Amino acid sequence: MRDPVRYFDSLRQRYGPVFRMKLIGFPPQVVVSTAELAAEIYATDGDGNRAGALRAGYVPWLGQYSLFTNDGEPWWRHRKLLSPALHGRSIASYPELIAEIAAEDIRTWPLGRPFALQDHMQAITLEITLRLVFGIRDAEQLTRLRPLLLTLSKASGSSLLFLMPGRLRAWAEKSPLAMRLPFLPTTRTMKTSAAVDEILYAEIARRRDEEDSGATDVLGRLLQARDDQGRSMSDQEIRDELLTLLEAGLETTATGLSWAFERLMRTPEVLKRLQEELERGEDESYLDAVVKKVLRLRSVITGSGRLLDKPLRLGAYEIPAGWVAIPMFVLIHQDGEAYPDPEEFRPERFLGEGAQAAQKSFLPFGGGRRYCVGAQLAMMEMKVIIREVLRRVDLTAADPAPEPQRMWHVTLVPGRRAIAVAREQPLKRGPSTEEARCPVHPAPSE
Numbered sequence: 384m385r386d387p388v389r390y391f392d393s394l395r396q397r398y399g400p401v402f403r404m405k406l407i408g409f410p411p412q413v414v415v416s417t418a419e420l421a422a423e424i425y426a427t428d429g430d431g432n433r434a435g436a437l438r439a440g441y442v443p444w445l446g447q448y449s450l451f452t453n454d455g456e457p458w459w460r461h462r463k464l465l466s467p468a469l470h471g472r473s474i475a476s477y478p479e480l481i482a483e484i485a486a487e488d489i490r491t492w493p494l495g496r497p498f499a500l501q502d503h504m505q506a507i508t509l510e511i512t513l514r515l516v517f518g519i520r521d522a523e524q525l526t527r528l529r530p531l532l533l534t535l536s537k538a539s540g541s542s543l544l545f546l547m548p549g550r551l552r553a554w555a556e557k558s559p560l561a562m563r564l565p566f567l568p569t570t571r572t573m574k575t576s577a578a579v580d581e582i583l584y585a586e587i588a589r590r591r592d593e594e595d596s597g598a599t600d601v602l603g604r605l606l607q608a609r610d611d612q613g614r615s616m617s618d619q620e621i622r623d624e625l626l627t628l629l630e631a632g633l634e635t636t637a638t639g640l641s642w643a644f645e646r647l648m649r650t651p652e653v654l655k656r657l658q659e660e661l662e663r664g665e666d667e668s669y670l671d672a673v674v675k676k677v678l679r680l681r682s683v684i685t686g687s688g689r690l691l692d693k694p695l696r697l698g699a700y701e702i703p704a705g706w707v708a709i710p711m712f713v714l715i716h717q718d719g720e721a722y723p724d725p726e727e728f729r730p731e732r733f734l735g736e737g738a739q740a741a742q743k744s745f746l747p748f749g750g751g752r753r754y755c756v757g758a759q760l761a762m763m764e765m766k767v768i769i770r771e772v773l774r775r776v777d778l779t780a781a782d783p784a785p786e787p788q789r790m791w792h793v794t795l796v797p798g799r800r801a802i803a804v805a806r807e808q809p810l811k812r813g814p815s816t817e818e819a820r821c822p823v824h825p826a827p828s829e
């Protein structure tokens with residue numbers, strides 16, 4: 384838990400690209416460290432191998448309908464209901480509000496003295512979740528929800544919770560007696576979850592009454608969504624998915640952003656080229672390459688596995704049913720054969736001729752049918768926020784030494800929470816969406 388990247392790397396060096404791990408209380412696991420082997424695992428997604436079963440620990444607060452924890456038909460029904468709300472045209476109007484939210488937060492940053500960027504990235508991604516995913520507009524509800532959602536996101540991903548023996552945890556999550564024991568990690572999660580539910584169900588009811596068919600936030604789209612039989616989602620289904628999007632999207636995106644700044648501050652030539660490209664404002668390809676390169680260089684999630692329902696042949700090995708097969712992203716992304724000098728921050732690898740090869744071993748969002756449903760939104764958030772930060776402040780690292788990768792709940796975060804020093808600078812790096820709106824020449828949609 385203290386240094387998982389070095390730990391897994393030492394196992395790879397000792398045992399090669401496929402190795403077995405046995406952790407007490409878990410089924411036997413086989414870890415793979417190449418993109419080819421990962422592709423073989425994810426190719427079995429259609430054959431009944433399961434990801435949701437491995438995330439069963441989340442059911443008590445994400446609920447029985449969550450996309451994250453289900454498999455088979457119930458999972459597929461929800462995947463089809465949820466995906467359109469998070470892709471393409473559904474999120475095309477989001478950059479403007481994302482930039483506004485980022486700008487609001489950047490105005491509060493201390494100038495000229497060190498502060499933790501990770502905390503601010505969390506605040507920005509939380510606000511995006513509240514306003515664009517949950518669609519909350521009422522100031523009072525926003526004030527009540529902010530601390531509750533932060534607490535829930537932190538408490539639910541706590542390592543203590545995952546290390547709690549299964550039976551004790553199952554009892555603690557249901558027992559009124561256990562709810563009175565504040566030292567149990569389950570107590571805070573279940574209490575906060577109940578407080579959040581109260582607000583969310585009221586919000587869902589209010590929005591149903593409103594019947595706004597033109598709503599563009601994710602909640603609005605889920606209220607409109609219909610499955611193959613024309614059925615809409617129940618209140619509980621919607622509540623479960625809203626919490627799922629919070630759980631899966633908040634900490635991950637905030638961490639990806641923190642790493643982006645941690646790496647940019649320590650690689651001046653990349654930062655300089657990015658600033659120049661943004662000032663020119665012609666196209667986004669370099670920014671896109673920077674984001675991809677960061678997600679490869681600093682995996683946010685260590686890996687994502689599948690519980691095998693059938694035996695699986697992996698290279699020279701036959702993996703039995705009942706085992707878990709895990710593509711380990713931290714190892715795949717550091718594969719020296721796929722990426723020579725894997726530690727170098729060279730976004731150019733994702734541009735031009737080498738881009739296709741680089742893309743092949745790029746798995747920050749997993750693969751197969753369970754590929755991260757929020758990947759498009761996450762990439763968009765990261766690009767808009769990086770642009771907004773760089774056009775408003777100059778950032779330098781408080782300490783030039785790279786920050787170590789530490790396990791924080793389920794993500795690998797910068798060990799010092801991305802400490803930076805910000806200095807004001809005139810707004811010159813390309814128009815933000817907010818200023819691009821000209822009252823004399825409105826955009827065609829306006």
Ligand code: HEM
Nearest residue numbers: 628631632635636639683687748749750753754755757761
């Ligand atoms: C940089 C940010 C993010 C990273 C690195 C990330 C990474 C991942 C990974 C590795 C998986 C597992 C995929 C697999 O097992 O093959 C996943 C699943 C998922 N992600 Fe993300 N994610 C990010 C942002 C988001 C956002 C913004 C949302 C939603 C708003 C989201 C929602 C989900 C959901 C719901 C799943 C479960 C999908 C399923 O099981 O069908 N993620 N993500």
